[in-house]
Amino acid sequence: MDAVNRQWLLRSRPIGMVKESDFELREAEIPSPADGEFLVKTSYLAFEPAMRGWMTDQESYIPPVALGEVMRGATVGEVIESNHPDFESGELVSTFDVGWQEYGVIGPGGMAPPIKVPEGVPPTIMLGVLGLTGLTAYFGLLDIGQPVSGDTVLVSGAAGATGSVAAQIAKLKGCRVVGIAGGPEKCAWLTDVAGLAGALDYKLGSVDTQIAESCPDGVNVFFDNVGGAILEAALNHLALNARIVICGGISAYNEATPPPGPSNLLNLAIQRGRMQGFIVTDFLPRFEDAATELAGWVMAGDIVYEEDIQTGFENAPKTFLRLFQGLNLGKQLLNISD
């Protein structure tokens, strides 16, 4: 065991683009698990755009991370000492209550229950397709988007961890799926590896025109991770009774002043559309069934996924920033095991 526990704390609330200096590296004592608790040594940190929102001092679906607190995030690690009857040393768990530190104690009363990594499953997948990321795609697409076989489904942020799973679930449901992503590499992955019907590169000219060309019958379901100009473009091409899933809005997360929204919301009336938001934890009672179904799709090769794995605990803030620089294809992870 190391002598110290390195932690990344939230030092300042970012205004505009999050900076590495908004975090502070500190050394602390390795905590000891009390009765009913266990100690986890972190192997992987996982990063999501939504974490940017937790850094802002604003009421939301979960409380903000306090200044001076360990940055919150999903992790996978190994139980190295346990005073909990259900967890043993050597077991791998995914957790939401350790965050950006090398060691953490899990006990009762955390934000989310720890989940054991099943035997034979690569642990990183518990942070991606089989974790909150995949579940977000699953419930957002199926329960909010309600795609029907034959629908045209448009996904923004389609080469990201959530978007890529949503897109492939839509394909499994018999939909014609078009993804929006940035750059030729991501777009090639969407069509050639994930097997989508089309991929639109938002860096190559008008997204509006590209949607018009690739979705001639309009968009039945738009699964949106981006917001802003891409949401506005999609709203111009709704099919009748279209459903718009508000999963995220990364285009605005690092803006000091929230940018204006789409000017064409009245298209919701003209096309009888529905725009709806959700938070994945609303579906907690169905997590296990959904994860089982997702695991089946992954094992059958029907859902493929990518991981962008950086290394070194000292690189946590830098790795987080990759999300907003559009550098990650698939799930953004940081390997901090030896």
Next chain:
Amino acid sequence: MDAVNRQWLLRSRPIGMVKESDFELREAEIPSPADGEFLVKTSYLAFEPAMRGWMTDQESYIPPVALGEVMRGATVGEVIESNHPDFESGELVSTFDVGWQEYGVIGPGGMAPPIKVPEGVPPTIMLGVLGLTGLTAYFGLLDIGQPVSGDTVLVSGAAGATGSVAAQIAKLKGCRVVGIAGGPEKCAWLTDVAGLAGALDYKLGSVDTQIAESCPDGVNVFFDNVGGAILEAALNHLALNARIVICGGISAYNEATPPPGPSNLLNLAIQRGRMQGFIVTDFLPRFEDAATELAGWVMAGDIVYEEDIQTGFENAPKTFLRLFQGLNLGKQLLNISD
């Protein structure tokens, strides 16, 4: 019978605020009804904000009015000559196929079937509470907004023809209803006559602050006729699982360039909200039942309504403009009968 049929034609497509000069007054021959048709002499023209949209050359839920064509709109008139087996001279009908003219022929193949004004019913009510206006409020509020007893329901354009009916239906369903309108007269009507729990004057300071004060538990249903800044303010005060009914967006109808939309759509995710549009004609099969229910409420005095009745056919464009000047309380009508 007059010697000529005066008509208001669409002369030019307005850019920005609609102007009287966008219409042209013409004299034409009084048409003769062919077999299966009947001739109507118009008594009242009805005006709605949505008519502004029909003047724009843009694909929508109905085709635009062509340049040089009689301006489209709902009217009530008297059958004065009939070659139709179901309609007799002397009967009053409400119709969507005569528009802004003193005389019009109704036959098969119009945009909407003519409806006889029932015996003893004031004909103008067929253009308001018991017409498309009231039906829009009915289906928008009940089917799209889905209010539940105890909900806080916020209505924008609440002193308008549609908003005032939506607000009162919400009250009948056991909701606490707050209306937004412009000026003390309209606000007094909302609380003192329509019996709403509160009325917010958007001309008196921040609507955002006023909503926060009047809806301390958040807004469960927002019935929106206005869009723009008022929609953005309402989005800041959504209760969990809120429903936003996109009925109209009058704030943008006369803007040459569509103004930007709300910057806070992500609140739909945080509050698990749903924003949905509709067009009243989607509910055509249920019109008769809904009108019967509305008539019952009106007769019982549970729904009160106002009419702003101007006079003189020559004043049709001027009367239409009153909607965008915020001058009407209740349904905007023009009496053109002798």
